[in-house]
Amino acid sequence: MKKIIFALLFFPSLCFSQGFVLYGGPLYGNYSNKYFNQFAESYNNYNAGSGVKTPLKPWGSALGYDIGAAFYLVKGVGFSLGFLGYSAHSVAEFNDGGKRHFKNSVFSPFIFGIPIHFWRISIHPKMGLANCVIDSYYEYPDGTISYGKDKLLNGVYKTFDFCGEITFSVDVITLEHLKLEVGVSAFGMPGKVETYDDGDWGRNLDINGYPEGLPLDYGAWNSDPFSYDVTAYVHPRSKIYYAFVNLRYHFKSDDE
Amino acid sequence: MNRSHIFIFLSVVLLAASSCNKESGNRRKYSGVYKIEKYEISYYSNNKVDSVFTLDNPGTIGLYDNGLNPYNNERDDLPGVPRGWVDNAVGGVLPVGWYTDEAKRQTITFFSEDPGSGQTYYAIYTVDKKIAHRYTWTYVGANSNGDISYKEVFYLKKQ
Numbered sequence A: 001m002k003k004i005i006f007a008l009l010f011f012p013s014l015c016f017s018q019g020f021v022l023y024g025g026p027l028y029g030n031y032s033n034k035y036f037n038q039f040a041e042s043y044n045n046y047n048a049g050s051g052v053k054t055p056l057k058p059w060g061s062a063l064g065y066d067i068g069a070a071f072y073l074v075k076g077v078g079f080s081l082g083f084l085g086y087s088a089h090s091v092a093e094f095n096d097g098g099k100r101h102f103k104n105s106v107f108s109p110f111i112f113g114i115p116i117h118f119w120r121i122s123i124h125p126k127m128g129l130a131n132c133v134i135d136s137y138y139e140y141p142d143g144t145i146s147y148g149k150d151k152l153l154n155g156v157y158k159t160f161d162f163c164g165e166i167t168f169s170v171d172v173i174t175l176e177h178l179k180l181e182v183g184v185s186a187f188g189m190p191g192k193v194e195t196y197d198d199g200d201w202g203r204n205l206d207i208n209g210y211p212e213g214l215p216l217d218y219g220a221w222n223s224d225p226f227s228y229d230v231t232a233y234v235h236p237r238s239k240i241y242y243a244f245v246n247l248r249y250h251f252k253s254d255d256e
Numbered sequence B: 001m002n003r004s005h006i007f008i009f010l011s012v013v014l015l016a017a018s019s020c021n022k023e024s025g026n027r028r029k030y031s032g033v034y035k036i037e038k039y040e041i042s043y044y045s046n047n048k049v050d051s052v053f054t055l056d057n058p059g060t061i062g063l064y065d066n067g068l069n070p071y072n073n074e075r076d077d078l079p080g081v082p083r084g085w086v087d088n089a090v091g092g093v094l095p096v097g098w099y100t101d102e103a104k105r106q107t108i109t110f111f112s113e114d115p116g117s118g119q120t121y122y123a124i125y126t127v128d129k130k131i132a133h134r135y136t137w138t139y140v141g142a143n144s145n146g147d148i149s150y151k152e153v154f155y156l157k158k159q
Helices: A001-016 A035-045 A220-225 B005-016 B022-030
Strands: A022-034 A052-054 A060-076 A079-092 A099-111 A116-118 A121-139 A156-174 A180-187 A240-250 B032-045 B050-064 B072-076 B097-100 B107-113 B119-129 B135-143 B148-159
Touching: A001 A022, A001 B107, A022 A079, A035 A079, A035 A220, A035 A240, A052 A121, A060 A099, A060 A240, A099 A156, A156 A240, B022 B097
Parallel strands: none
Antiparallel strands: A022 A060, A022 A240, A052 A079, A060 A079, A079 A099, A099 A121, A116 A121, A121 A156, A156 A180, A180 A240, B032 B050, B032 B148, B050 B072, B072 B097, B097 B107, B107 B119, B119 B135, B135 B148
């Protein structure tokens, strides 16, 4: 029912729009979360004497996509609705061949924007909600992957956050209905909602001594998990600067 | 703006809206009856496979959706209790429930509540989705050094 109401709310805007655009394409950028970096540093320090061959690095490169629809209420200015996702991966490798993986995926199912388009240039501020997941799993030397209780940090850590973004792009190829744009974007999350949390009851601190998040100080957590500050876990405050290529299909040509 | 444009727009809106409520979506997607095509335990020594025990077509496992996590029933006709359950005190004389993680369905957890002690016991399996409704559920047992000591794998096909 909520979905129908949601759709109907947008229906009048659609009828009176001055243009309708579908857009989408890949993105590639540099993703950083300083809280994860803090965790990674403490994890590397803690494991320094345990045969770490390749220490854990900040997430860095991220690959993703941006897909949506824009509606121009007046010429050159409208609103957009879309979704955006990207993921980044960091691995620590041990001397025996085992690997600890952290894969972070951010997916924004609702991202609203105000596209402003003039000549071949677009500026597109956006905001929305993002679903953030860290897959933490261990790969044994024979390639067996485990999310289970055999390793302390295994789990699927999840949270959500608000997100904001601004993109700048230029149309490099312009046909009657189809345009190819390239651009750059800054996307950020303030991390104000909650920390990443592994919601599995079977990996609970009180029940069997597993961390419910990724501790910012892994050494301190290990030395006394039950006294550890429960707010000192990795949270999703982060930013990504990325470049993108989008195809845009205009259902009304510029001449109409 | 013709009807096809409106249809495309509404599809985008509904697709976005349907991305929410992962928990119940995951539960629905996972529930059902699974045929166990193969059950396998590999025992390890020094991180290498030492011996393998295999059972072909040992039975079925049913995951019921009771509409509320984590209380979803499990029923099976297995000839014994899986090793991963035994090592975590799941099953046996106790009823077994199940749930998946609320994000990407990478895990399935089986659990039992013991009304006598008030304890709940959990066995967490790693899920790998294959093609044609086939899955593997893998449980890893580790020794005190943190090395793999055994790996239990269910090879399943959802009915």
